[in-house]
Amino acid sequence: MEAVAADYDLMTTLPVSNAPSEDPIHRSGPEVNQGARAAAAALRGRPRSAALRKTVERVIRGALFTCAALSVVTTFSILIILARETLGFFGMSEVSVTDFWFGTVWAPKLGESQHFGIWPLVTGTLMVSLVAAVFALPLGLIAAIYLSEYAPSRVRSTLKPVLEILAGIPTVVYGFFALTVITPGLQWFSGAFGSFNATSAGLAVGIMILPIVCSLSEDALRAVPRSLRDGAYALGSTRFDVSVRVVVPAALSGIVAAFLLAITRAIGETMIVALAAGGLAHMTWNPANETQTMTAYMVSMFTGDAPAGSVEYRSSYAVAFVLFILTLGLTLAGNVILRRFREEYE
Amino acid sequence: MIDAGADAPTALNAERGQPASRRTRTLLNRGFLLLCLFATSMAVVLLAILLFSITIKGLPWIVDFSNLKASFVDGGDGFAGWKHWVRWEFFTEYTSRKPKDAGIRAPLWGSIWVCAICAAAALPIGVGTAIYMEEFATSNRFTRFIQTNIRNLAGVPSIVYGILALTAFARMFGLFGTSNDPSLFFGYAFHNEYRTVAGHLVTVPVSTVGDRVMVAGEDGIPHEQVVESASGGLRNGLARWSIWTAPPAPPRPLRDGDAALLHVIEPDGREVVTAVTVRVLADDLAAPSIDGPPATVSAKNASSPTRTSSTSWWSMALPFGGSVLAGGLTLMLVILPIIIISSQEAFRAVPSSLRQASLAMGATTWQTVRRVTLPAAIPMIMTGSILAISRAIGEAAPLLVLGVPLFISDTPVNLMSEFTVLPLQIYNWAGRPQADFHAIAAAAIIVLLAVLLTFNALAVIIRQKLHTPLT
Numbered sequence: 151m152e153a154v155a156a157d158y159d160l161m162t163t164l165p166v167s168n169a170p171s172e173d174p175i176h177r178s179g180p181e182v183n184q185g186a187r188a189a190a191a192a193l194r195g196r197p198r199s200a201a202l203r204k205t206v207e208r209v210i211r212g213a214l215f216t217c218a219a220l221s222v223v224t225t226f227s228i229l230i231i232l233a234r235e236t237l238g239f240f241g242m243s244e245v246s247v248t249d250f251w252f253g254t255v256w257a258p259k260l261g262e263s264q265h266f267g268i269w270p271l272v273t274g275t276l277m278v279s280l281v282a283a284v285f286a287l288p289l290g291l292i293a294a295i296y297l298s299e300y301a302p303s304r305v306r307s308t309l310k311p312v313l314e315i316l317a318g319i320p321t322v323v324y325g326f327f328a329l330t331v332i333t334p335g336l337q338w339f340s341g342a343f344g345s346f347n348a349t350s351a352g353l354a355v356g357i358m359i360l361p362i363v364c365s366l367s368e369d370a371l372r373a374v375p376r377s378l379r380d381g382a383y384a385l386g387s388t389r390f391d392v393s394v395r396v397v398v399p400a401a402l403s404g405i406v407a408a409f410l411l412a413i414t415r416a417i418g419e420t421m422i423v424a425l426a427a428g429g430l431a432h433m434t435w436n437p438a439n440e441t442q443t444m445t446a447y448m449v450s451m452f453t454g455d456a457p458a459g460s461v462e463y464r465s466s467y468a469v470a471f472v473l474f475i476l477t478l479g480l481t482l483a484g485n486v487i488l489r490r491f492r493e494e495y496e
Numbered sequence: 497m498i499d500a501g502a503d504a505p506t507a508l509n510a511e512r513g514q515p516a517s518r519r520t521r522t523l524l525n526r527g528f529l530l531l532c533l534f535a536t537s538m539a540v541v542l543l544a545i546l547l548f549s550i551t552i553k554g555l556p557w558i559v560d561f562s563n564l565k566a567s568f569v570d571g572g573d574g575f576a577g578w579k580h581w582v583r584w585e586f587f588t589e590y591t592s593r594k595p596k597d598a599g600i601r602a603p604l605w606g607s608i609w610v611c612a613i614c615a616a617a618a619l620p621i622g623v624g625t626a627i628y629m630e631e632f633a634t635s636n637r638f639t640r641f642i643q644t645n646i647r648n649l650a651g652v653p654s655i656v657y658g659i660l661a662l663t664a665f666a667r668m669f670g671l672f673g674t675s676n677d678p679s680l681f682f683g684y685a686f687h688n689e690y691r692t693v694a695g696h697l698v699t700v701p702v703s704t705v706g707d708r709v710m711v712a713g714e715d716g717i718p719h720e721q722v723v724e725s726a727s728g729g730l731r732n733g734l735a736r737w738s739i740w741t742a743p744p745a746p747p748r749p750l751r752d753g754d755a756a757l758l759h760v761i762e763p764d765g766r767e768v769v770t771a772v773t774v775r776v777l778a779d780d781l782a783a784p785s786i787d788g789p790p791a792t793v794s795a796k797n798a799s800s801p802t803r804t805s806s807t808s809w810w811s812m813a814l815p816f817g818g819s820v821l822a823g824g825l826t827l828m829l830v831i832l833p834i835i836i837i838s839s840q841e842a843f844r845a846v847p848s849s850l851r852q853a854s855l856a857m858g859a860t861t862w863q864t865v866r867r868v869t870l871p872a873a874i875p876m877i878m879t880g881s882i883l884a885i886s887r888a889i890g891e892a893a894p895l896l897v898l899g900v901p902l903f904i905s906d907t908p909v910n911l912m913s914e915f916t917v918l919p920l921q922i923y924n925w926a927g928r929p930q931a932d933f934h935a936i937a938a939a940a941i942i943v944l945l946a947v948l949l950t951f952n953a954l955a956v957i958i959r960q961k962l963h964t965p966l967t
Contacts, residue, residue: 221625
């Protein structure tokens with residue numbers, strides 16, 4: 151409340167005359183000083199006592215604060231739920247903690263020879279993400295450079311909606327596309343590809359993250375001030391030199407952050423891998439093989455018939471915990487890179 | 497802004513590499529432009545292939561081509577004849593084991609319900625958070641923490657939200673029993689259902705506290721017991737107003753004097769429900785005698801009772817289980833960070849001179865928000881929210897975790913109804929080996945994409961029509 155009061159003192163000293171001339175709120179009479187009109191509108195209600203106003207203000211402030219605090223509650227609920235169930239999972243007699251972190255066999259259903267080594271799921275996830283990254287990161291960056299440095303505004307205005315549509319397509323549709331178009335295409339190309347394989351899922355995930363890479367990188371490139379480009383041109387640079395040697399290095403922190411965000415999305419992607427990557431968790435680095443990612447395993451557990459509380463059901467919480475930490479780490483890293491290594495030119 | 501001292505070294509750096517001839521550099525420039533064009537056209541081509549392959553597969557299930565030909569080629573009324581060439585069965589039928597009979601009625605309605613609940617929950621909380629962060633909060637450590645937290649939440653995989661929702665909404669941390677045996681519910685009416693020898697359906701509403709019911713004792717001998725487990729509500733025999741703290745006592749046989757409902761199917765298929773009083777007769781009646789209430793119905797040799805329950809539009813139970821309410825709240829978690837971030841941007845775009853003017857005139861912060869900043873920010877908030885909601889419509893992973901059943905043959909009627917949504921139905925159909933199921937999955941995708949494109953177009957229109965820059 152003190153802060154609000156302090157605001158008043160500050161505000162009353164400020165001139166009102168620099169209010170903009172356009173009036174979006176009250177359509178009539180834009181000539182009238184807008185600030186005054188807005189303020190008059192704010193006070194138009196029934197005159198209330200100061201005490202009542204203060205109470206209303208306090209209640210609303212509290213309600214809005216509750217909304218904002220909900221997001222913190224969400225994060226902590228996720229952490230607590232996952233940590234609790236994961237600890238419960240580690241406490242079960244069938245599970246060994248070292249086996250979980252270092253084991254290379256993931257066999258949750260095989261009664262006697264049950265093994266919970268997370269690595270097959272991690273490599274599966276990384277393989278799919280790697281295929282996606284190899285496909286989408288260069289392509290997205292080059293498309294972003296084109297949109298930001300080369301494209302005439304007419305081309306831009308047609309390409310942006312295409313990217314927006316690609317970004318708005320639900321992931322289950324990409325999964326269907328992988329299953330019915332990409333996989334048969336790969337099989338026609340080489341017989342090594344099975345009907346479920348990591349490449350197909352990876353390519354579909356790549357298409358999914360392409361618009362993210364492209365639009366975020368483009369934002370970063372466009373944020374580079376014009377003076378830098380002008381300077382390079384003045385020294386006789388070609389457009390290629392300017393783009394690749396000046397603008398891209400200047401925007402590098404934004405581009406890396408975009409890449410990290412896109413990879414985070416690829417790692418957390420569920421529906422594509424659940425449809426196209428298969429359900430066999432084994433250690434392999436061959437992208438033509440069937441594989442299971444962490445997310446796909448969680449789907450198979452939660453939609454399967456494993457009873458709640460059983461060891462294989464609980465294992466999905468441990469996998470979710472690893473996934474959560476992994477994506478959280480990448481997101482935090484992206485934010486740090488964006489903040490720490492941003493080149494300030496203004 | 498242009499600071500030669502800062503810029504020149506960067507530009508020089510750019511040139512510092514191996515000295516290339518002008519020819520090489522021009523060629524490099526050309527080559528890179530070609531690469532750019534290739535990369536960019538790749539995106540367009542991929543979108544085209546995706547849309548084309550799906551249309552080819554799915555369209556025959558939405559459009560009846562023989563009637564389409566009649567409408568357009570053989571002198572029909574073209575687009576005006578849409579009633580004939582749209583395959584309506586696809587929209588009005590429930591899913592089926594045979595692709596030919598399958599339709600998207602349940603997922604279509606499920607998507608509408610879930611989307612409405614999600615929007616109703618996410619918009620106030622999301623915009624409220626944005627208002628707090630942009631208009632009320634002072635910049636301190638906690639505010640910065642909330643801000644970082646929101647950004648991180650946007651990067652959390654949606655399936656993780658599914659796990660949170662499973663624990664927090666579907667099971668409610670186990671505080672209220674299980675979803676099959678909820679400990680708190682209202683708006684449910686329980687009936688004991690009997691079928692008389694003559695084949696008539698008789699239902700007896702299960703009564704509330706104080707009524708006497710027959711229960712099987714531990715020794716197997718039925719004995720009468722007073723219902724104690726229900727609380728509150730009317731005591732007219734209907735449980736609708738009751739808040740049950742446990743499911744009602746097990747069904748008992750029909751008795752003389754029971755106030756029952758007689759369901760008779762008329763020859764035209766209508767079901768007529770009459771209030772009757774049960775009288776156990778020595779003989780079975782061929783037909784119930786209804787001479788105005790109280791009527792009688794023979795209960796001799798009636799089938800053993802089964803328990804049924806009916807719900808009203810306001811039925812509620814805790815925990816939520818796999819209900820449409822839980823589904824909507826799950827998607828709320830997923831899109832909340834998106835709505836918050838886009839709404840914050842909307843508030844930041846409102847010039848601060850507007851705020852200052854309002855505050856200078858003595859308005860409180862909330863008055864300023866309500867009358868000045870919020871109206872100015874609304875168009876951008878709406879654009880962002882529509883895009884967020886269209887993301888929710890396409891989301892499937894968190895609902896899979898929630899344990900939404902995949903074979904639904906009913907549309908939701910209240911917040912506690914079971915449901916499925918379009919992306920889940922697509923997932924289900926796409927996961928089957930038969931090609932025909934893939935084809936109807938493609939048809940459902942066409943419907944889903946049509947809905948999403950409409951939403952996107954709506955967002956663009958709002959952005960262009962309502963958004964006038966304020967500075």
